Amino acid sequence: MTGALAAAAADGDLLVAQNVFFVAIAAVMVFSAFRCVTTRNVVHAALWLVLVLAGAAAQFILLGSEFVAVTQVLVYVGAIVVLFLFGIMLTRASMGDDETASGEKRVMAAVVAVLLGLVTGGALIESFSDTRLVINEPQPTSLVSDAIFSQYIIAFEAVSVLLLAALIGAIVVARKD
């Protein structure tokens, strides 16, 4: 009896700690996202984006999805941001502060951002508002692996062909200089 009560109390404490960490990470993410779109330096924008994506990875850890978190870091923080930085380095964009990025563009961007936020937020609330997600156990990576190598084995091999097609297509496009 006391053991069960203590366990329940520990679960409650954990829930509080989880919520505290969620809010802290979310605050960092929102601030970084805001700086990402308001900074005048395009390289700084890419680096703020790293912070946002790393925050998303931390949120996945809080949900117990280790594999998704590591994938987030590997693919988004690792590869996508590298492509962004390469894109900035290869184009003749002014890499210092860009004074032209202001004025009516900002107003239009804010309008688009608010509309997009309303649409995606509305769609999420519409679809999932009465769904309760109960996560008591972390999802081990071996579960993901078992799913890939049983149910989705054909899809897994098809992914390799898709990646090959993407790679060859990218090389063909990049060669035309």
Place this chain on the structure above:
Amino acid sequence: MSEFLRTYLTVGIFGALGVVLVGAFLGLGRLLRPSRPTPAKTENYESGVDPIGDGWSQANIRYYVFALLFVMFDVEAVFIFPWATRLEAYGMFGLVEMAIFIFILLLGLLYAWRKGMLRWV
């Protein structure tokens, strides 16, 4: 779940400690060192000679292919990690499946090589 998150609390404490240590030593250095800048001191260091041009310069387009290859094999690695956790259970089947996967992607590397994208001219 609590056990799982506790291990990541350790990761978080380590990360925070790293940030605090670096910040503390850099801050301490700033407090202790004298600041007497001269034009020669504030110049960028470029192998001991006077720097030419801006610190930001346009990179060669050749690098982009390497970035693309990196992204492709990065995504491949994402699939290899879960496979490695369960390889012993899959045995030969898992080995063959992953060999096919890697072989198909290696064809992309072969294509890049044959097209001379890996050569540095």
